[in-house]
Amino acid sequence: xxxxxxxxxxxxxxxxxxxxxxxxxxxxxxxxxxxxxxxxxxxxxxxxxxxxxxxxxxxxxxxxxxxxxxxxxxxxxxxxxxxxxxxxxxxxxxxxxxxxxxxxxxxxxxxxxxxxxxxxxxxxxxxxxxxxxxxxxxxxxxxxxxxxxxxxxxxxxxxxxxxxxxxxxxxxxxxxxxxxxxxxxxxxxxxxxxxxxxxxxxxxxxxxxxxxxxxxxxxxxxxxxxxxxxxxxxxxxxxxxxxxxxxxxxxxxxxxxxxxxxxxxxxxxxxxxxxxxxxxxxxxxxxxxxxx
Amino acid sequence: xxxxxxxxxxxxxxxxxxxxxxxxxxxxxxxxxxxxxxxxxxxxxxxxxxxxxxxxxxxxxxxxxxxxxxxxxxxxxxxxxxxxxxxxxxxxxxxxxxxxxxxxxxxxxxxxxxxxxxxxxxxxxxxxxxxxxxxxxxxxxxxxxxxxxxxxxxxxxxxxxxxxxxxxxxxxxxxxxxxxxxxxxxxxxxxxxxxxxxxxxxxxxxxxxxxxxxxxxxxxxxxxxxxxxxxxxxxxxxxxxxxxxxxxxxxxxxxxxxxxxxxxxxxxxxxxxxxxxxxxxxxxxxxxxxxx
Numbered sequence: 179x180x181x182x183x184x185x186x187x188x189x190x191x192x193x194x195x196x197x198x199x200x201x202x203x204x205x206x207x208x209x210x211x212x213x214x215x216x217x218x219x220x221x222x223x224x225x226x227x228x229x230x231x232x233x234x235x236x237x238x239x240x241x242x243x244x245x246x247x248x249x250x251x252x253x254x255x256x257x258x259x260x261x262x263x264x265x266x267x268x269x270x271x272x273x274x275x276x277x278x279x280x281x282x283x284x285x286x287x288x289x290x291x292x293x294x295x296x297x298x299x300x301x302x303x304x305x306x307x308x309x310x311x312x313x314x315x316x317x318x319x320x321x322x323x324x325x326x327x328x329x330x331x332x333x334x335x336x337x338x339x340x341x342x343x344x345x346x347x348x349x350x351x352x353x354x355x356x357x358x359x360x361x362x363x364x365x366x367x368x369x370x371x372x373x374x375x376x377x378x379x380x381x382x383x384x385x386x387x388x389x390x391x392x393x394x395x396x397x398x399x400x401x402x403x404x405x406x407x408x409x410x411x412x413x414x415x416x417x418x419x420x421x422x423x424x425x426x427x428x429x430x431x432x433x434x435x436x437x438x439x440x441x442x443x444x445x446x447x448x449x450x451x452x453x454x455x456x457x458x459x460x461x462x463x464x465x466x467x468x469x470x
Numbered sequence: 471x472x473x474x475x476x477x478x479x480x481x482x483x484x485x486x487x488x489x490x491x492x493x494x495x496x497x498x499x500x501x502x503x504x505x506x507x508x509x510x511x512x513x514x515x516x517x518x519x520x521x522x523x524x525x526x527x528x529x530x531x532x533x534x535x536x537x538x539x540x541x542x543x544x545x546x547x548x549x550x551x552x553x554x555x556x557x558x559x560x561x562x563x564x565x566x567x568x569x570x571x572x573x574x575x576x577x578x579x580x581x582x583x584x585x586x587x588x589x590x591x592x593x594x595x596x597x598x599x600x601x602x603x604x605x606x607x608x609x610x611x612x613x614x615x616x617x618x619x620x621x622x623x624x625x626x627x628x629x630x631x632x633x634x635x636x637x638x639x640x641x642x643x644x645x646x647x648x649x650x651x652x653x654x655x656x657x658x659x660x661x662x663x664x665x666x667x668x669x670x671x672x673x674x675x676x677x678x679x680x681x682x683x684x685x686x687x688x689x690x691x692x693x694x695x696x697x698x699x700x701x702x703x704x705x706x707x708x709x710x711x712x713x714x715x716x717x718x719x720x721x722x723x724x725x726x727x728x729x730x731x732x733x734x735x736x737x738x739x740x741x742x743x744x745x746x747x748x749x750x751x752x753x754x755x756x757x758x759x760x761x762x
Contacts, residue, residue, distance in 0.1 A: 226733070326741060331731025359733035398756030437496050439623025439751050441518070441651035445744065449618060452741045453748045460749065464690030 181256075181266040185238060185245055188225035189276040189468040194269075197287060198277050204341050206290060207370060212345040214286040215278045217251045222355025223286055224255055228262035230358070235267050237283040242405035248283040255265065279459060280351060288343065295334070295361040297373055305462050306333040308379065308412035309455055312422060314341050314447065319418055322350020322448035328356035330455035331463075335362045338370045338414070371429050374412050383430035384415045384454050385422050386444065392427070395452065401461045413454060419445040473548075473558040477530060477537055481568040486561075489527065489579060490569050495635050498582060500640065504637040506578040507570045509543045514647025515578055516547055520554035522584035522650070527559050527682065529566040529575040540575040564620035572643060582637065587626070587653040589665050597754050598625040600671065600704035601747055602662060604714060606633045611710055613644020614740035620648035621666070622747035623755075627654045628660060630662045630706070663721050666704050676707045676746050678716050678736065687725035693753045700754075705746060710739040 186194065199205040200213035211232070214223050223231050233248055236256050238245040245268055247253040264286075269277070278285050302308075309327035314320050320342045327335045337344055344350075344362045365373060374381050388394040400406045414430060416422035427433060436445060438455055445453065491497040492505035506515050514679065515523050528548050530537040537560055539545040548558055556578075561569070565570070570577050594600075601619035606612050612634045619627045629636055636642075636654045657665060666673045680686040692698045706722060708714035719725060728737060728745055737745065 189760065254558040322741075325734055326737070328732040329730050329737055329741075340558055354734070356732070356734050368577075396756075398752040401752070402756060436748070437755070438621050439755065440620040440648070442620040442646070442648050445618070445621055449614075449621075449741065449744045452737065452745050456728070456745045457749050457752070460690040460693070460729065463729070463731065464694060 182268065186267055186269045186273050189272045193346060194273055194276055197285070200287065201347055203346070206343070210290045212293075213278065213286045213347050213349055214288055215347050216282045216351060217255060217279045217284055218288045218352070219350055219357075220284050221255045221258070222358045224259045224262070224264065225293070226281060227358040228264060228447060230260070230288050231256070231262070231264050231286050232289050233265045233267060233287040234242070234259055234289070235269050235274065235285045237271055237281065238268040241432055242372045254285040280347070295363050297365070300361060302333055302377060302379065304410070305408065306410040306411065307455065307458060307462070308332060308334050308336060308410070309381065309451065310336040310338050310381075310412050310414045310460050311341060311451075312338045312367070312414055312426060313417040314415075316418055317342050317346045317348035319447050320344065320346075321349045321354075323361060323451040324349075324353045324360075325356040326448065326452040326455055328353075328359045329452075330459040332360060334360060334456065336370055336412070337362065337364045339367045343432070354368055354462050358363075367426065369431055379410045379412050380431040381429070382411055382413045382432045382434050383422055383427050384413055384450060385427060385433050386419065386434070388435070388437050389424050389427050392433055394433040397434055397436050397457065400432075400434050401457060407461045411458075412459070415447060415451055474560065474562065478559055478561045478565050481564045484567055486568055489577070492579065493639055495638070497633070498637055502582045504580045504582055504585075505570065505639050506580055506642055507608060507639050508574045508618075508643060509576055510576045510599075510647055511548060511642050511645070511649075512576050513547045513550070514650045515580065516551045516554070519584070519650040520551070522580050523554070523556050523578050524581050525557045525559060525568060525579040526551055527561050527579070528575045529563055529573065531563070538596045545577040548555075550632040561597045563724070570639075572755065585637065587655050587659070589655060592626055592653060594625055594669060594671065594702050596702070597700065597704040599700070599747065599750060600624060600626050600628060602628040602630050602673075602704050603633060603719060603741065604630045604659070604706055605709040606707075608710055609634050609638045609640035611739050612636065612638075613641045613646075615707070615743040616641075616645040616654060617648040617758070618740065618744040618747055620645075620651045621744075622751040624652060624747065626652060628662055628704070629654065629656045631659045642760070659718065666697040671702045671704050672723040673704045673706055673721070674726050675714055675719050676705055676728070676742060677719060677725050678727050679713065680725050680727070681716050681719050684725055686725040689726055689728050689749065690727050691725075693749060703750075705750070707739060707743055724728045
C-alpha cells in the first residue's frame with residue numbers, strides 16, 4: 179500500500195539496525211518479527227501470505243533524478259505488494275548491505291504470529307500426506323525438505339522436537355518460497371504422536387535400520403500395495419546424522435526404507451525426503467493407473 | 471603397501487606444493503593426477519578403485535614418541551590400503567593444512583588415466599539405466615547427481631557437453647564415494663546421442679517444458695506403463711538454471727516431466743535426478759509386484 183517516498187540512507191539508523199538484527203533467533207522471538215530475503219522468497223510471501231508481511235525494503239538507485247528499484251524483478255514485487263497493506267520503504271545500497279548479505283535488492287519483514295498455525299485448524303482431506311522431521315538441525319536441510327514436501331502436495335510440514343528455527347533466514351531462503359505455500363508447524367515428540375493418534379493418522383517412519391524387532395518394509399513393496407496408498411499418513415524422517423532412535427521408531431505404525439540399488443551407502447536427508455514423499459504422492463494421485 | 475616412515479613436516483616443500491596444486495584443473499590435466507579429500511571419499515577409493523590411487527597422505531600426531539594417525543577412521547583406511555600398491559606418507563598437521571582445507575586427516579592422490587572409461591567397455595545389461603547430465607556447471611550439483619545415480623543402481627553417468635570437471639575436489643567430495651562405484655564418462659552432445667543410438671538405448675529427456683510441438687509425458691503415467699519399465703534407457707537432465715534446449719529435446723525419444731502437486735515452482739537438479747532415477751529403478755526392480 180503506502181510507499182514511503184523518503185529514501186532511507188543511514189545504515190546506522192535505529193530502524194536499519196532493528197531489521198538487520200532479525201538474523202538472530204532471540205531478536206525474532208523478542209520482537210515477533212522475522213526476515214525474508216531475496217526476490218524469490220519475498221515474491222512468494224507477498225503473493226501467498228500478504229497477511230504475514232509487514233514491511234518491504236526495496237533497494238533503489240538514482241536514475242535521471244528518480245529513485246528506481248534496482249531491477250525489474252524487484253520492481254514487479256513492489257507493484258504486486260500494492261494490493262495489500264504492506265509498507266514499502268526505499269533504501270540505498272549501503273543500507274541494504276547492512277540489512278542482509280543475500281537480499282538481491284529486496285527483503286521483507288514478516289509477522290511471526292501470522293505464521294503460527296493451530297494444529298486444530300489443519301484440514302486433512304482423504305489422502306492427506308504430512309511430512310514430519312525429527313531433530314533436523316541444518317537450516318539448509320530444513321528448507322530443502324519443506325520445498326520437497328510442498329512439491330509433493332503435502333498438507334503440512336511438522337518440525338518435531340529440537341529442530342532448527344523454521345524462520346531462520348537461511349531456512350526460508352532454502353524453501354524457495356515453499357514456507358509460504360504450506361503450513362509449517364512445530365511440536366514436541368509427544369505432541370506429534372498425540373496429534374497423529376487423535377486424528378487417526380498413521381505414522382510411517384522413514385528409516386533404513388529399523389529396530390531389533392522390526393525390519394523396515396521396502397518402499398517399492400509399499401507403493402505396490404493399493405491399501406497402503408489409501409488414506410492419510412504422516413511420514414517421520416530422522417535427524418540428518420543419526421536418523422531416528424529406537425524409542426521413536428517403536429511408536430510408528432510402519433517403518434519404510436528406500437532401497438539402495440548401487441554401492442552408495444545412503445541418501446542424504448533432503449534426497450530421501452524428496453524420493454519418499456514424491457513417490458508416495460505419485461502413487462496416491464496416479465493410483466488407478468498404476469495397475470499393470 | 472609401503473609406508474614412508476619419515477614424517478613430511480615442511481609445508482613449503484616441492485612435493486607438498488605439487489599435491490596442493492591439484493585443486494586446479496590445469497594442474498590436474500598437466501600432471502595426470504587428481505586429489506581425493508576426506509575419509510569417506512578416500513576410503514571408497516581405496517576400497518573400490520585401489521588401482522586408481524597412487525599415494526595416501528595421512529596426518530599424524532606424536533603420542534608417546536610414536537607417530538599415530540589423527541583418528542581411528544583414518545588409521546583404518548591406512549590399514550586397508552596395505553593390501554594394494556598405494557604409497558603411504560605421514561604428514562604433520564601444518565603440511566595437511568597446506569594440502570587441503572577439507573582433509574579431516576587424510577587425502578589421496580589419484581591417477582587420472584585410471585579413471586577414464588572407454589564407452590565401448592561399458593556393459594549394459596537388459597534394463598540398464600544411464601544417467602546423463604547436459605552442461606551441469608556446479609561442482610556440488612554434479613557430485614549430488616552422481617551419488618543419486620549410484621543409489622539408483624545406474625550402469626554409468628555421462629557428463630555431456632561443457633560440464634564441471636568430474637575430478638574437481640568439491641565434486642568428488644559431494645559424490646560421497648560414488649565416483650569410485652560407477653563409471654563417470656564425459657562426451658560431447660553429438661557423441662552422447664551417437665553412443666545411445668549405436669547401442670539402441672532410447673534417450674529420455676527429463677524436462678518440465680518440452681518443445682512447442684511436444685508436451686512432456688507425466689512420470690507417473692510412464693511408471694505405470696509396463697512397456698516403459700523394460701529395456702535399457704538413458705535419462706538426460708539439463709543445466710541447473712536453463713534446463714535442456716529445444717535442439718537437445720528434439721533429439722530425445724521421450725520427454726518426461728516430474729509432476730508438482732503443490733505450489734512449489736520446481737525441484738532443483740539434484741532432487742529431480744534423485745526422484746526420476748530412483749522411481750525408474752524402483753519400478754524396474756519391483757515391476758512384477760507393482761500390479762494391483
